[in-house]
Amino acid sequence: MKIRNIRTTPLLCKFKQDYFWADGVTVSSPVVLIEVETDEGIVGIAESGVGPTIEPMLAVLHDAIPHFIGKSVFDGNKMIWDYFQSGFKARGVGSQYRFFSRTMSGVELAMWDAIGKGIGQPVCNVLGGAVRDKVGYFGFVQGDTPEQLASHAAELAADGYPALYVKVGRSDDLDVAIVKAVRDAAPHVRLRLDANEAWDTLRALRMLERLKVFDIEMMEQPVPGIGGSDALLRLRGAGVPLSADQSVYLPEEVFEMCRSRAVEAIVLGVHETCGAMRWRKAAAIAEAANVRINIHGIFETGITTCIANQIGATVPNLDDANQIMWQLLDEDLVESPSLKPVNGFLPVSKKPGYGFELNRDGVARAHEAYLKQQTWKQV
Structure with a gap:
């Protein structure tokens, strides 16, 4: 062809x-x-x-x-x-x-x-075959106020998501109020936070100390990614597992992050790596270091969800609470299949290609x- x-x-x-x-x-x-x-x-x-x-x-x-x-x-x-x-x-x-x-x-x-x-x-077969028949995603908590976020967290927990994901880094007291409200609304789920590089080292240490009482499973990229692995290493004594996001885009950066032992997981999307081949290369590097790879969601549509679901299914060290963002859209571009996770999981399509129909x-x-x-x- x-x-x-x-x-x-x-x-x-x-x-x-x-x-x-x-x-x-x-x-x-x-x-x-x-x-x-x-x-x-x-x-x-x-x-x-x-x-x-x-x-x-x-x-x-x-x-x-x-x-x-x-x-x-x-x-x-x-x-x-x-x-x-x-x-x-x-x-x-x-x-x-x-x-x-x-x-x-x-x-x-x-x-x-x-x-x-x-x-x-299906693309997963073209790439050598799937190692799982479904891929796990977290519930992405949305809203402005602690009350709005708590209400949505309760809905997502009721929908069966085993892990929830909450944005912080807006202001210190508001962050604590948000996390407390979400934890109170969903006391039995795994809880992950993302500060999107908002803090310097001292502020990150202070905030991790305040937030870890809410049983945080993972804190994603609390400090600027430009600092690489060194910036995350400075937080190792805070007592909260860390994941790298903006610090890592390329397979070479995955290698350095794994070598440093700074994080327990790496959040990386197929767009950051320039597609399937280099994303799987990055995942293999992380696998060799016994580090999880987590599908990153950026501002995207269900097209990327279908793509990442196929590619992620081929990776042994894939995390079980990956990022998903199509549901934020007023109108998605995927006509079928349904991309709403069931109990936090999406099946891996067996249709040719990525297996979706476009909403023209x-x-x-x-x-x-x-x-x-x-x-x-x-x-």
Whole structure:
């Protein structure tokens, strides 16, 4: 199968309610829909997870697309890194591995979908086979006030989620009030927190001391990721297990984080690594160090959920409470299957490719929203 065309459609997928976290308030997810069409008429579908604006990523994608046309869809790994070497790094942006990875991830991932559809197999089989028949996710607690968050936590616990995930890093007393309210509302679930790099070392130590009385299973990236493993190592005496997120994007950074013994888990998404091959490479590095890998959710749609569910199913050291974010959207782009976890788990699809049907009307509405653009909200 050779690539005949690659289509990019910029989208803005609105949230059903404001999303409150350490970095402010977010109201929508900006993504680029990627469709790789082969000469056999097969279309592989994925999305590129993006940052605050779509336009720089579109510019790179449109520059890259001619390098792929007419080449075999089975050569995706080589094509992407050939383009990185000659079309991206050679122009003086070699240090921008993270931006490149998020931009080109949708192309790599869409090619796997095309391959799976072309041979009639789910992507997990193409990658060597699943080691589990379902993937676990946490309940993502949403709201602004402690009361709102507690109410949602109670609903998620009643839905059978064994683990809940709560954003902190907004202000110290508010954080404590939020965690206490959630713990009171859901006393028997595992509880994980994410401060999204909001604290320096001293403040992180102080806050971990205040919060650990609520039986915290894991604290995700409480200090700035730019500090790497050293910044997390300084918190090892706090008595709360740690996971790295913004500290780690690339397999090489996974190696350093595992070597340092700074964390018990690494939170990493398929967009950060530039797709399935390097995400699984990163997971293998973590497995060798007996460290769990956790699927990272960024501002994305159910397309990424389907993708990550297939790829994550192939990894032995996958965590049982991974991140999921499609449910934040007012309208998801996946028509089927249902992506609502049952007791915190989603089955691994056995349909060809990633196994989803796209909501084309929803795509059209999200593209219209992109043309009007509002991603962030002033507070």
